[in-house]
Amino acid sequence: MIAHAGTTDARLESWVAVVPGCDFPIQNLPFGVFSTEERAPRIGVAIGEKILDLNRVAEAGLCDDVCEPELLQAPVLNPFLAAGRLVWSGVRERLSQLLRRDGDPTLRDAGADRFLVDRHGAGVRMHVPMEIGDYVDFFSSLEHATNLGRIFRPNAEALMPNWRWIPIAYHGRSSTIVIDGTPVRRPRGQRKAPTDDAPEFGPSRRLDIELEMGFVTGPGNGLGEPIPAAEAREHVFGLVLVNDWSARDIQAWEYQPLGPFLGKSFATTISPWIVTLDALEPFRVEGPRQEPAPLAYLRVGEPWAYEIRLAVDLQTDRMREAELPPATISQTTFRDMYWNVAQQLAHATANGAVARPGDLFASGTISGSAPGTQGSLIELCWNGERPIALPNGETRRFLEDGDEVTLRGWCDRPGARRIGFGAAHGRIASAI
């Protein structure tokens, strides 16, 4: 189904320098939107420590036979996303040819400086790479759903009866999806402990993270025309890291009966580079066994899990002052998610709802079962009962002002070149 296995060949090397351990070798070629002091937001592809400016590549006519140049000259990815898999893979193949040693020398010969920008250069900024029409957040980790059930509803069955039948989800707020590095202001809201007579309004005291992956959709469907699970690959462009910041005290008081609202809608951070399904192909694996068997519209005929390793790093103000590096507080994998991307998209459109180019569908918190593999503080610290100990003697139950959280993700297995997602980081600013 996914062509161009050649673009993921571990032996490929680029003439652009790629240091060992870099997230962006030529096998990756993730898409994003960047700006510089001189250049307005435009589409780019990360390669080593550089960004390849696709606006200029299109201007030079280097992709004309695989893609309308306007699609690569937009300030957001939406028109390119709307073009579909044949165009996505065609551009990827072309860029791989232009960037590889012993490939097409046109770009290199044309003067690479015209096309390449330093990723870490002064004034280089990354932007949310697409206009996000709707943002859906799933709840697809069995371990996370079980843990949250135990914490929020201690006297009931941890897993709801619908959970093994439905990839449960809700709509989040697309206006507050922010790019890696955007400060996250501690939200104010209504909090009420079960023992309080009345709620009070103030800064959240239980500010948390949620480690997630999200997929970005391509062409989309017409109103009333579901996307079958078997066609999901034509509609999913790629994946990003997602931090679904959560205010647990606001969430606990507000969420019945209509679900999370202000406990989530204050900020959602995504990583700037969309790693394509094409690049992830060497890391596609069988997912967990599903019992009971999913209903027909949720059945998939091929593996849809991805072996993506994930980590959460935390650095406090005091650690920063002491020049201590961030501490890794969780390590887990995306591979074991119960509901997969194809099932999520088929479910979200099963009623005829429209997915548009650039929509974001996040996985829900990714948690494993072993200690230290959970994707949220409320699970890692079990609702505050077991604080995390940091290297400088500090402890954390929830986030304090000044804390900086970084999500990282990467794929690595024998025989394939390591590729990465970069990072989604954010630092907590105090409430106004």
Place this chain on the structure above:
Amino acid sequence: MIAHAGTTDARLESWVAVVPGCDFPIQNLPFGVFSTEERAPRIGVAIGEKILDLNRVAEAGLCDDVCEPELLQAPVLNPFLAAGRLVWSGVRERLSQLLRRDGDPTLRDAGADRFLVDRHGAGVRMHVPMEIGDYVDFFSSLEHATNLGRIFRPNAEALMPNWRWIPIAYHGRSSTIVIDGTPVRRPRGQRKAPTDDAPEFGPSRRLDIELEMGFVTGPGNGLGEPIPAAEAREHVFGLVLVNDWSARDIQAWEYQPLGPFLGKSFATTISPWIVTLDALEPFRVEGPRQEPAPLAYLRVGEPWAYEIRLAVDLQTDRMREAELPPATISQTTFRDMYWNVAQQLAHATANGAVARPGDLFASGTISGSAPGTQGSLIELCWNGERPIALPNGETRRFLEDGDEVTLRGWCDRPGARRIGFGAAHGRIASAI
């Protein structure tokens, strides 16, 4: 606060013909987006049986001193919405002057045919008038929340403990907001009766309506900067009718713990004309007493309820064949909603979440306490127990294929000129 009381003066008459009972006298001047066979979508204002083409008005320079002409020449209202109340009211005042008898004769003298289009003309189509970034649906009727609690959770307290403290809401799907007249395809989804062992997938058998009003926002706020309730008037442009179509069987099985998703996301119908707060000013009244007193961030210093009368009409295929007119199955008022528009906007942004120009915030189902004043079939028929009898002997518990539902809304009181919202109608198409 709202200037230009002159524009709502009941004595004003337009030189454009307005038949008695018309929703759109010169006191109304609602904004929408229309197209004709010759003209691409553009902004218009309804007056009598005509649409005033604001693209042409701006082209002729007739609003230049109150509004940048580009704002009125866009294919959607978003740029105009972003401009804020001073511009909105300035344009309204100018249009009122241009359209009234004994007003500014410029438009009339310039040849009204150039500026006016027949609302019911062949090829005239209305469009969703703005790009909707985020769609929020509240749950602000005390009677509706109580009724649904009784139906969905018969063994628990009907009203959740948070309900009188929080204007409860969730995010809906903006991609499936459709304009008046769009057919609504019966959604398919997972259904499971409590007595069934496993769910099955198929067309919804409990398709319902929700009679709501929605408000459209203007300038909006920055990330992390809540809109105080006292400033809501600067951010709310106007109101539309909203039918939040609901598949009760899908909703009942999916909604725990994260709230409604596919039971709602298949379609939401809005009326095409946004009636401005300026036009509604004569119908602004005190809302119901709130007990307990709202927390400080939800307090408002002025009346924020609107006396808007509402009706739901139903016409079945068999009624249509027999040439029977639609039957009115519910009549209610917007006035008694427990949480008001200012409180809803203040709450939705209290955590710093961003409201953008063109966002839609719906009220939640509007239900009264008397029989026949509820805004959904599940309440009117009490979960199917008391079917509605139609004039031709048919009965309804939920919607059948071919049923056409029309929401209507209007304001009428002694001393003011009656204004209306037009209609939000949709007919049920069978599942694919």
